[in-house]
Amino acid sequence: MTTSIDNKDCEQEQQMSNPSDRLPYHVSFNDDQKQQRHNSVNPDEPLPSSSRHGSLSSVEKSGRFLVVKPAADVPDIDEHDTSENSNDHGENERTPLQAKGDISVDFNESIFEEHDHRPRTVLDQLYNYTGGIVPNAAEAEKQPAAVQQSSANLGTIFGVYLPCVQNIFGVIVFIRLFWLIGIAGVLQTLLIVIICSLCTLLTAISMAAIATNGIVPAGGAYFMISRSLGPEFGGAVGILFYLGNTFAASMYIVGAVEIVVKYMCPEKCRLFGDDVEIPFVAFNHYRIYGTILLLIIGACVLIGIKFVTKIAPISLCAVLLSILAIYIGVVKSSFSPPDLQICLVGSNPSHLIKSNVLYNDIKRYCHPDKWCSRNNETILCPLYSAICNKSTNTFCSFERITESVQAVPAVPGLKDWQLSENLFSHFRREGEIERDIKGDSSYEVVAQEVTTFLILVGIYFPSVTGIMAGSNRSGDLRDPSRSIPRGTIAAIITTSIIYLSNVIFLAACTHSTLLRDKFGDSINKQLVVAVLAWPNKWVIMIGAFCSTVGAGLQTLTGAPRLLQAVARDDLIPILGPLAKSYRGEPVPALFLTLLICECGILIADVDKLTALLSMFFLLCYGFVNLACALQTVLKAPSWRPRFRYYHWSLSFAGVCLCIAIMFIASWYFALVAMLIAIVIYKFIEYKGAEKEWGDGIRGLSMSAARYALFRVDEAQPHTKNWRPQLLAFINAHKADDDEAYIIRHPKVLNFLYQLKAGRGFVVAASILEGDYLDKHQYIDPVRSLLKASLAQAKVQGFVEVLAAKDAEDGISALIQTEGLGGLRPNTIVLCWPIHWKKDFESYTADAFIRTIAIAEARQCAVIVPKNIDNFPDHKQIQEGTIDIWWIIHDGGLLFLIAFLLKRNKVWARCRIRLFTVAQLEDNSVEMKKDLEQYMYQLRIEAEVNVVEMEDQEISAYAYERTLKLAERVKLLKGLKLPDKELQLQAKGFERRASKPQIFMESIVNSQQRLTAPEESNDQYQYTFTPNQLENLKNSITASSMRKMHSAVRLNQQIRERSSDAKLVLINLPSPPAKHSSLAAYSYMEYVDALTEGLDRLILMRGSGRE
Template sequence: MKGEEKGNSFSTFGGVFTPCVLTILGVIMFLRFGFVVGQAGVFAALVIVLASNAITTLTSLSLSAIATNTRVEGGGAYFLISRSLGPEFGGAIGLVFFAAQALSVAMYVIGFSEAFLGLLPEGTSPILVASVTNLLVTVCVWVGASWAIKIQFVILASVAISLLSFFGGAAGGFDAGHLTANWGTGFQDGESFWTVFALFFPAVTGIMAGANMSGDLRDPARSIPAGTLSAVATTMLIYAAMAVCLGASASRDDLIGNNMVVSKVAMFPMLITLGVFAATLSSALGSMMGAPRILQSLARDRVFLRLVPFGVSGNDGEPRRAILATALIAQTGIMAADLNSIAPLITMAFLLTYGLLNLATFYESITNNPSYRPQFRYSNWVTALAGAIGCGLVMLLIDWRWAIVASGLVAALHSYLTRADVNADWGDLSSGLLFERTRRNLLKLEDSFYHPKNWRPFILAFSGSGFSRPHLVVFGSWLSRETGVLALAQVIPGGLDDQSERLATQESILHAMIKERHLAAFPAVVVASDYTAGVQALVQCQGLGRLRPNVVLMGCPLSADRMRVFGGLLRNLEGLDRSVVVLRQTDDSEGEDVAPAGTVDVWWRGRANGELMVLLAHLMLSHPTWQRRQLRLLRVVQSDSAIDEVNSHLEGLLREARIVGHTEVVVSDDPATAIQTTSRDAAFVFLGLAIPAEGDDVEFLTRLEALVGELPRVALVHSGGGMKLES
């Protein structure tokens, strides 16, 4: 079990500094850095070294900030990115980074084998040598990371000895004439500053070698910043010194044409060969230790369910299943024997990881999240953003095609994980980022000039306990899903002292039902002494600033006793300048995904309520469920002589409002009969609502029933203003 694992407890030097240094001081330093100096010249080579290390330093600052802001577990860069940007970004980059690390093992092993073949009989199979080397590296890591770290100490000593041999030879052969001749650029064979930069930059992409061991460090929050930054500074000084020494110890032709110019300059050339062996083996060991820990962390987070078996480890904490998977991927790369073609993709995976790490730190900084309290104080949003931009630029400069491929791969994985709806039990900055963006937008909205053109429905629908009035939920969704906001309200009668637990429960239930039905809505629950007080409280207090309910949606009372209470409530809402929609629906058989057949009829009696009725009908018809239905704008007149004038007026209203619809004028002395006859086959009917005077509530209900009759779906609308149909 996880709680029984012993795990490792590496120090800063053994767990971070050594892996980082050995990964950075790799084959490029021994075999290709002379070419960089020869082509670019000493001065430009120094610029390349400083520019490359500037990007890795900025990334190390971001890494240090995030590593000191949370309790770091296993998984290195994946763990840090996922806990900031969320499981979607973390899982996408984690899987790509793991694959890149695993294939890096194959690259380093093949590099070692090619160098080692010179000591073996001619005709020896390079694939056989690489396979045996991969097996030996796997065995070293399988035995345990502590054993592998001890081997890396030996390798570090070998690299140090080879460097001493080089600098000793360079000191003895220092020639000011060579340095002067090699100071400026001397690009040949189509090379340029950026092609040489692209050749060198992969050498410094080893800064995550220590962070990948995060779960095996004694004190990750201390070791990762100290070890990584020390490694970056140390290797930068070594590369800078080598650039000067190479420029002062060899001719430009030697620098460009002789891959072993470092060996030629050294006091003891055999030690440089030892350094090449050590560099390739150390890089292979570092990747073989880091990749399985990324896979294990991914598996334990259950981001990709098929990877869950790789989350198992032994009592000593070693991820042996993940080690075996890494070794098999590396062996596949060795058998393919064509890693040069995908080497740029591996570099892009590293750079994408560094870029997202910088991006995570940038977002953590700008969201002003109170939980972002890194102990490392030398990183801020400026350094993080500069690091992210630097990584992006370097990706494009190295190979823009592979940059697009790598970014597309991460984007595809992110899209997959977003659709998979990964359940993560850790917090990330997405909600904090949304909060900060929302806060700023709300403040801007508060200070902006309001114009009726910008009116949008914010509907407060009193849907009852547990969606007991589903027709209100469906209707509110039709009106608001595309353009507005819907809040589903519930009033719990009683006192707060004995209903607080029920309040929390009902909010949770309402939220779960909203999610289950895929509604774009918010829960709004209040405890109040009675229903009227609860409605008034929600209407006044729901929302924030200017973003508050402007339409109250309620069901229609069907009894005289309820109407007396309801009439007083309507008068109060009118006093609060809220629009009111009373939905009288006797047919609950239709679901949200099925709109009734027929037209949507709006009965016009003037602009007071008519403008809002037409706009709400238009919004409903904009919903996908109501597509291909027709809006009818109708009016009752008492004389045939008024037909042409009224019809022209109605057509003009629709034209000015830029709403497609059909107009119709009905001649009748009995409006109620005309409405019921004309709209009996309509899918929905909108009628104006006049608020009853005090004491007229029961009579109002009688008139309402006579007006609506047997129409199954009627929305009675009273406008509180704030919008113009022509806007």
């Protein structure tokens, strides 16, 4: 009989067996062998020993299974032999089999004998219940595979439902719910419960959708939000969720201490002589005892998670027994009410007398008599003495209300009249017994704080939190997609029903004035819910204390792990040290958590703590709803949750409800929480979180960008809307003897940053010369280099890297194709080739001139910084002038660039000066006045100067038609001025034209003289040797002497007036109409002569659309 490791049979075996008992491998047979095995194998007889994998020595029976004992010659299993397993995303993973080595008999026995284990009972599951405390994702990965597999076997009840129920029920239900009923009344209390429960129900629906859309590791809300909304929102909400859990621990600890100090041992637990009834004395006790309890809980957490999980079943049982005791007590009170009375004076309103005033003996001393007997002595009755507080012979107003003194049952039982009496609210201010009625706190129960509906919402909301306990354990659930939605929603519905029924039952069986007694001062400082419970008040007090301490212990165990998860994601660098663990415990995060928790304990007021932590939880829940709403609206292909009962409108309603409750409960705490979230968000955004989690915010940005691109018209924008959309060519080349690329002129990035006031987009492009197949491996490194350089220069822009056979083709391709829809570059930025003479043989000048020609054909403006390495960086603030030499009218690009540069801090202290050129025949005074008016119309402050030059000195620019009067009239038309102003300006130009005909003839003559040599040269083609090329350069220089003379004269004028300027802006002359190497060389020589001696210079050529 042959044996084989067969993957298909493995899958069949696994489907037949319990998922928790799947074997890592097993011995299987083919079809013929299976039939032979079925017919011939006897469990009591040994198997044959022949096998292609070795010899099988024997088969022994162990329980219901056959234990196959391989012989010693079983060959090694190569770790490259793998089986395919399918993960939750449907992707195939190849999992290696056992390492090479002999398969031991004991190991096989343990595999087969595992099936004989008895199934886990309910008591076993309850004993192993952890209450939602699980290791974080990093710790879970370190656990053995067998442990992980066995732990991922929790169902809905023990995996989600009970942890949520335990975390939802907290201290509020025991020490504040009855008081809320007495203050707000039944109707408004029901409304508070419904609003808060609806908020958590909507959040649970959104959470169920997110949790069933893939795998959610330990971390709960933080992982759901960060992986749905991105690292910025995830980090902000993660910190807020952490703070909410930490302050929740403070609330639990202060609540536990309040139960002890106020109700369990009010006399023996005093540390000072003062009565703990005084608020500030009670708070001091809470601070001291709370700190001690915090240290004890911290020590328990420090011992380890295994120790903490053993306490979880005790806390769960305490919660369930306490709730059950309340219901039994309510039912019992209907036929056997507790023997407990309260003393009331007056009817409308009723004054509730403190029991200690009556020596804690209501039956004996709650009467209107003046004299009483105590310890065989006649004394002034305590009630009379407390109210009158006068001598025995003085008349007291007490005599007028003697008929209203009565001792009534504190818990009369279930009565319909009692429920109707508690229907409506009794909101009070501090020191009042009813609205606008002051009381005397020395002998009667009065309000200790201001109460409104809004305040009570903030106090109650923490009693519905804790819904994330199930999602935190998604890795331990047998079927998270079913357990998380069902368990969480069922827990919310269960607890909401319990809360709603408690409101009705407590109101129906408890006296209304007693419900308003917050600390039980009228019943000998007993907890109101405790006196109602069955069989004894200590069931509630001990149960409430244990459940509260247990909740605090679990919260202090989970909060450091949440903080450690945020730290390990490296979103906030300052949290880096908190990512460390010692003995598997997040010790640094724990110490910080204890410190923050101590700050909450020092507040010492449960009501204020509830309002504070409500903000953190509400903000967290709001972002969960926002994440679900965004993912649903964007309809991302990856959004495929198994939970189907969700809708974007429900999630959006959850967002609105969370924000509303935040501002209803405490608007200033809400603003503080939002401010913290904004600061953390901007900090993470500023630091640049390098995380790619496929979040919804990026999806929203993509949808918004798609919508905006479709809205942008591809037609040319109006001149008022024109702004420079820059396509900057960056020269990236390899360093000497190094494979790494560097940027040759990094200062050009600083120049782009200084133009950011234009609010256009920037594309930094680089060309890699060569075939794409040879250069493709360098594209990503160069792209990363450009991105890093842009970030360092603080330029927000895009990066494009293109591999082309030569730079000229690459530049042409980018100018033609860069952009999308109506969002395309309209301005080309490229540096002046400073080594063009040295590299003339490599056609640098040709490529430069062709780039300008292509940009002109593409109707793009061109900006050419010259001597770019001399330009300032961000820190070099300039003081001086920015000089504009306006010779060619090409759309006003010179003025716009000067204006944008001046809006940057580097150039903000510089003045703008405008220089223009006039002939001797022009009226310079009037021209200057017109230009000043022109600059005023442009709303640009500039000093105007007119430079007079003879005709032959400006002949080189004559063919650009820059000084023709017709062009100046055309300029005014381009400004879209009103007709009246346009006529006045045009007439002014025409009136001051002295000799237009003679001027035009001189321009034409000059143009013919200067362009004739070039045109004759362009008729021929040459093949050059190096010597011939040098001789040709000399001949070109000789033939262009007259043209160079005009450039030198204009350069002399510029240097005389702008030698001290911090920046000079000048028009870029047009390239030669007919392209050739001779014309290119002549053009480059001409521009060099024109700009010689200028330190910082920008040559610009507009497109006429600016």
